[in-house]
Amino acid sequence: MNILICIKQVPDMESKFKVNAQGNWYDRADLAWRMNEYDEYAVEQAVRLKEQVGEADLTVLCVGPDQVKETMKKALAMGCDRGVHIADNDSCMREPFAIATMIADFARDKQFDIIFTGMQSQDRGSAQVGVMIAELLNISAVTTIVEFAYDNGTISVKRELEGGSKALVTVTAPVVLTCQLGLNTPRYPTLPNIMKAKKKEMLTIAAATDEQGRQETAAFYFPQRKGGGLVLEGDPPELADKLIQLLKEKTGALA
């Protein structure tokens, strides 16, 4: 089985974010970087699948500047077999379609059975790259999966729907699956695997950057602080009346 896992390196969300000089994205200085949370579920599910079927080759792919290799190493330590780094210093400003095109161009002749990726990135959050890859490769895509099972060529996944309901989808390879929180708990790499990861193949290929974007981020800014809390004063019956009034006026809690 031939599996591709597409991951993204994102800033740690606890970082102190600043707007960059162009005013169209965050400034990259003073940020700690890590693997996009949803992509970790993707890596973990791929490794578990390999453990289940025995024979599988896992390629982890990441688009971005040289520093993304650090994050790729973690995927290799978790159990991916090889890494493909599409070198692109401007990846953070590219539209999802451009990223999906790069990945699809790489994947087209590789006969991947399953492509796992996160359902969205924690920073850009467009949730488009996975489905666009499927479209560009003309294969099916199932998004936001929270359960995965593989049995003799049949892939059964549960999708998370609005309001907490779930849908069971069965599909056959090739397929793109985008992973949601709850799918699994990513493993902590063992030391022997960290050591082995250092020796695994890491191929860097140049990004084709001739494509002109169709969309661009016009501005990046922090939301304005809304007003603070409201302190009600008075004796209890009076307070209760005020609270009911407020709940009626401002919320649907009593509707």
Place this chain on the structure above:
Amino acid sequence: MEFTREIYWNVGQGFTTLGPMYFLVLVTLSVFVYGFIRRWRVYRLGQPLNRTDHRGARLKSMLSHVLLQTKVLRVQGPGTMHALFFWSFFILFLGTILIVLQADFTDLFFDVVFLKGNFYKFFSLTLDLAGLVALCMVAGLMIRRYLLRPPGLITGRDDLIMHLLLLTILITGFLIEGARMAVTELGTPLAIWSPVGLVVAKALSGLGEEALRTLHVLIWWLHLVLALVFIALIPFTKLRHIFTTSANSFFADRGPTGKLTSINLEDETTEKFGANELDDLRWKDIFDADACTLCKRCQDRCPAYATGKPLSPMQLVTQIGATAFSNPGANLIDVTSRDVLWACTTCRACEDICPASIEHVDKIIAMRRNLVLMEGEFPGEEVMTAMEQTEVNGNPLGMGYASRGDWAESLGVKTLAEDSAVDILYFVGCYASFDKRNIAVARSFIALCQAAGLRVGILGKEEKCCGEPMRKMGNEYLYQTLAMDMIETIKGYGVSQIVTTCPHCFNTLNKDYRDFDFDIKVEHHTVFLDRLIKDGTLRINRDVFSCTYHDSCYLGRHNEIYEAPRNLIQTAGGRLTEMEKNRDQGFCCSAGGGRIMAEENIGERINVKRVQMAGATGAPQLLANCPFCLTMFEDGVKGAEIEESLRPRDIAEVLAERLVVQDTPGS
């Protein structure tokens, strides 16, 4: 009249006595040697470890532990009884040696008799009284074990054999003496030099000489056989502790106290890390199990055991021993169980009190290393998250690394990157950098340093966790990654002294980092401030207050710093009411051993128990020296619902409140 006695009286010194006697002795010694060779083969299953360096010092400490019973005597009651028994039995042993020496050697071959005259009187009295003391102590210890039955004390087959053997050996000894005296000494001036024997002699005297002689010879042989059985059983019962516990004093870890062995991560041929099988442990870890006497002192002091967690340091050592000698192929982690291994706070209460020089913590860490490095296992997801946070942001709290120095903004403290010409580097640590409660401690410490006119630098966003909680949780790889990073950063600035407000940082920089060519002076803030006050650099107003004080494990037992913090409290005007468990008996706050990162979800909460001890002193303040302790106590006073009556504080905060305001010139 020459004061002496006939040795081999009534039994005779001919071949019919000496022949069978020495044959039995030879058989006994063969069994003894065979027994220990079999055990020695098991010790050798462990990994090599050099514990025979510094032989002079090792011998000295062994003699002190064995002959003076210094460690045994740290617990009064049973310890006192053991020491008195040991000394008296040792005297009886020496007396027996002297008799053998004279009867079967000096007298036999050279006609030299030294057990005579005044020396004989002294010899006789000493042995007689030693016998009495030994008998009383065995009886006392039996009463404790079989009637009083202290909770947690495990009594097995070995204990019954040991106590009955000792009791009968001593009783038969007095019966032999009494029978002999009844026939030969009654009414002579010599008799009063064996007062206990005299009482027995008088009691037996009515039997008549014939019966006494028969009784004497039978009991003489019985006594001999019992003594030889005793010797033969040493390797096969807990009696072995006579040799193994003594030897373990020689093999004891010579420090630095509590320092773990660094794994060589450069060695790419290593495929296994930590221990999950017997032969992953060091030989000393197996030998420790044989040195253990099940005295349960460790268990009595273990904070995990005291709060209903499954860990008992004694049981852990017993389980390793049982695995070694009866099931060496077993998986040690399954045998000891994960909940046991994760429960340890590495507080060292067990190792500190252990009279057998057993190293409990190293074994636990070795198995934790196996779980973390080989299996990626942690006590809970929250610990794995903390590890990942530390990898990404250099702190287990998951705070953005770039804001690490924010607490010091507006305090006039520069980072070394801005200005490395400083008197001290303040290694702030994760909690004092990010945790609001502990930031107050850091600010107090800075105020004190500034009042002393010192230039203090911090690393700011270049500082990362020292790696201590990760290391103690078994993540040696992450620890060494952080350590290498910190060492390179700190050495790059050429600072001459580092001060920490965290005993974990202090211990790690001052002991663990020394493995990696790091030799900069490191001090804990209590020691540093105590010195500043003593040399007059820092002036503190005395303002009387009442408090109790908690010895953190890593300042106390791990570094034996007990006085500096108390000096500071006294200087500040503190009326200190000690908790019952203080200094080397201090009770952990629960956060050591990386447990600061873990949920405590088995048994009672350790921190609540500790603040209740503090509350019992009636003091309104609980002074601490450690950010982990302080965090646990702030949480604990809420859990114990005593936050109105007990206020946890760091000593630095109390001092900072009492700073002498400098006279401004011209005002």
